Amino acid sequence: MTANTDPVHRPRLPGQRPVARLSAAIVQPVLSRVVRRVAKSHPSLFARLGPHQKTDYIIDPVELPFALHLRPDPQALIFRAVPRDLAPVAGAAIRGRFMLLLELVDSEEDGDAAFFSRDLEVTGDTEAVVRLRNALDDVDGSIAEETANMFGAPGRAILARLRRSYPAT
């Protein structure tokens, strides 16, 4: 089973492609640091992924100009921002608003409830998605806050501002 980030509901806007490429390039160094740090801090996460360590996931925050490509292979981790039209064919895709995805990573929101409400959409290999969800759910603490802490006071300020900018649901 395969899926891609089919932008079926996303009309292309003028200048969208350059914006997507530029913003993806800007965040890329941060993403690489984040994923290496999370992998180092939470090695047990990989056991729950089982055979899906080598699956390509597309995580698609619908309001951002790019998607995220994750391959959680501990030997060759990939976590990168990709313009949607350049995203690889993925084993599984997960779509939702950025803050919802962040809260799911931290188990602040329940994935099944987000699925029931249709705020979260999954396509492709459902087992891969379930394994990723369960692996992340067994992580204690907040990956978002760990990430913010990597960048000190500015990182924490950005996270706080980000949380304030999304209304509580």
Add this chain to the structure above:
Amino acid sequence: MSLAELICPAGTPAALRTAVDAGADAVYCGFQDATNARNFPGLNFTPAELAESVAYAHAKGAKVLLALNTYPPAGKVDLWRQAADTGARFGVDAFIVADMGVADYIARTHPGIRLHLSVQAAASSPEAIRYYCENFGVKRVVLPRILTIPEIREIRKEIPCEIETFIFGNHGLMVEGRCSLTNYLTGQSTNMDGVCSPASDVEYVRHDDGSMSSQLAGFTIDCFGPDEKAGYPTICKGRYAAPHRPEGYYAFEEPISLNLSRLLPELIEAGVHAFKIEGRQRSKSYVRNVVKAFRAAVDDIRAGREANIADLVALTEGQKQTQGAFETKKWR
């Protein structure tokens, strides 16, 4: 007097710690294999994780109940026996079983550990429950979700063990432990492999109009409109077109969750000893919110106050809830 013990789900060690910290009296969990009925990918406990989790729960005064509630295929009982031996070695407080052979093995090999009869055994009559009590020393029965409160009260008078009822989560009305719908489509058995609608056979298809189909093993079992709430991809909760209902309808059950928060006082009065929250497959967020809400409600009732239960509808399947047969058998 019922103790109204709160029995809470845990699919991972982190969820177990969350449940204990949120006020669970006991947490139920299972191993990463076919010995339990939530054998989902990436879920459940390794033996080492169970040992650490039992220590964590016991240090905080909570119990751990190990679910061994599937049915071993004929001649393949070793996995279940090993799981029981491992659980006993780590000091679990009870085993939740459905199969008589598993119950018999534990009763003979680990007689000091309590046996609870799983809902998977579908024991709903005094005669059936007494059989398990008399032959295997079962101390508690988890009742199927098909009985009214007056029926539970009558059963309580006729059995020599405690009663546990579900109060929140999946509203399963099939004859549990006997359902073969998943097996029919996927070849995997809910009752022996421990997985209903295996994720490897589930696919969600997004359509151009914003609707979404859920499929199991290539069969479409529901299609949700763009603004319609969704449910789990299980056959029993599928929506089907039939000659007399060409528009499609829920032929067996509906995507809806059980929520008995308003009936807790009556359940206690009827003699229910323990309240079970379903959802080992759910997240820590679900566990934290549901356990906290019911902990507060039970504490209020014990203290003689009116329970003010939090609104949990956002966590329910299809974002709909029911009191099901507990209120009336005409609930639908």
